[in-house]
Amino acid sequence: MILTPFGERPDTRDARAGKAHVAGLFWAFGASLLALPFARQQDAPDWGATDHTRKLAYTDDEDESPLDKPFAMDVREFDEAVAEDPDWEVAGSLAELVERESAARYGRESERLASSGLVDLTRLAAGERVFLLECAGCHGSEGDGGGPAATHLVPRPRNLRRGLFKFASTPVGSRPLREDLFDTLTRGLVGSAMPSFRLLPEEKRWDVVEYVRWVAIRGEFEQVMLDIAWDDGELPDPDEVAEIVEHRWRRENQKVSYPSVAEPPFDEESVARGRELFRGSAGCSACHGDTGRGDGPSADEFRDGWGYRIYPRNLAGASFRVGDEPERLWSVIANGIGGTPMFGQAGAASPEGIWDLAHFVQHVAAGGEEAGR
Ligand code: HEC
Ligand code: HEC
Numbered sequence: 001m002i003l004t005p006f007g008e009r010p011d012t013r014d015a016r017a018g019k020a021h022v023a024g025l026f027w028a029f030g031a032s033l034l035a036l037p038f039a040r041q042q043d044a045p046d047w048g049a050t051d052h053t054r055k056l057a058y059t060d061d062e063d064e065s066p067l068d069k070p071f072a073m074d075v076r077e078f079d080e081a082v083a084e085d086p087d088w089e090v091a092g093s094l095a096e097l098v099e100r101e102s103a104a105r106y107g108r109e110s111e112r113l114a115s116s117g118l119v120d121l122t123r124l125a126a127g128e129r130v131f132l133l134e135c136a137g138c139h140g141s142e143g144d145g146g147g148p149a150a151t152h153l154v155p156r157p158r159n160l161r162r163g164l165f166k167f168a169s170t171p172v173g174s175r176p177l178r179e180d181l182f183d184t185l186t187r188g189l190v191g192s193a194m195p196s197f198r199l200l201p202e203e204k205r206w207d208v209v210e211y212v213r214w215v216a217i218r219g220e221f222e223q224v225m226l227d228i229a230w231d232d233g234e235l236p237d238p239d240e241v242a243e244i245v246e247h248r249w250r251r252e253n254q255k256v257s258y259p260s261v262a263e264p265p266f267d268e269e270s271v272a273r274g275r276e277l278f279r280g281s282a283g284c285s286a287c288h289g290d291t292g293r294g295d296g297p298s299a300d301e302f303r304d305g306w307g308y309r310i311y312p313r314n315l316a317g318a319s320f321r322v323g324d325e326p327e328r329l330w331s332v333i334a335n336g337i338g339g340t341p342m343f344g345q346a347g348a349a350s351p352e353g354i355w356d357l358a359h360f361v362q363h364v365a366a367g368g369e370e371a372g373r
Helices: 071-084 094-106 111-116 121-139 178-187 202-232 238-249 268-279 326-335 351-365
Strands: 018-022 038-042
Touching (some): 071 094, 094 202, 094 238
């Protein structure tokens, strides 16, 4: 069975019986800081042979994310919590309310989606075909990151339905550009399972970029509806929420930072300046450790925006997700990594300083920095 995104939900989702309890989790994410994961304990339901993706939603493993499950499941958790809390003003099923609002605004045929101009609707059907063929095995047919391969992969395939991405030419908290998503697809994410789709015809890559945008924008709308509903005890005005989300995705609000000065020579002086910044004002050592081994004092403290444990990279011998080109290292250091604790330096260090940092990182990656110094 192929599940179309946002379409009919399998019955197995209703079959669960379990208690939700709320666990607070905050992660730094630009101005929008709040996520509400739900930890749960319950018996695993009886799984149909075809429904691998759903299995992920029923786990007690600490390192399995409670967030990483389809939207409708989140909402049913909310419904359970709402039912137990007399202060809530929402009567009935929050799940149904939010799904209805989401379908009305971001269903394929919706006027709002068409007039927003945020998704090129002429590419959507083709994009969906590419997605189901090429991406669903990892990212799940609903884009929730729960494809059949997902449990075997570290890092896990992205849940694309949170509007949250790691790698972009825009700072953490801002949304990626179309070009960023296209680049990620083309390049792949080195050192993760995310392959390069260089061999996929360019037009198909652009098609699936539109599809990813649609999944992300719609998913983000649903998530923000829930977050606000949770905080306020009532359903927010859906059009206001749609405004908030769409604002984030408009080109004019996606500030790009590219290297604005030419790369200085990669020499000992630059590496030394980079080392000083790394250990000093740029604060990299707190996570990555003085010699970049990923063993700084804060290294064990973090969860990412999807609810998983995340550790600072050991930069020694590392291959970088963004690839080896110096410009890309500049960009990842300047912009930070979305959904992770790694904030960007664009506002803090000078563009030259960021080059020096990139050089120090390359020096560490090439084995030039002894451990424990
Ligand atoms: C073999 C598994 C696999 C396949 C197939 C796959 N991905 Fe991924 N994808 C991943 C993993 C794993 C990550 C997370 C990497 C990380 O967190 O560093 C990811 C991350 C992403 C991201 C997020 C990038 C970011 O900046 O956060 C996007 C977008 C994405 N994939 C799109 C796609 C699309 C579109 C396809 C199909 C054309 C696809 N992926 C196919 C495994 C896969
Ligand atoms: C608050 C903790 C934290 C700080 C501070 C931090 N990082 Fe990171 N960094 C991380 C984490 C976590 C990852 C792994 C992200 C992932 O795997 O998705 C990472 C990954 C990286 C990567 C790999 C990028 C890639 O494309 O694979 C580089 C390079 C890097 N950091 C450099 C730096 C530099 C330089 C600084 C200081 C300017 C810095 N980091 C500060 C937490 C931090």
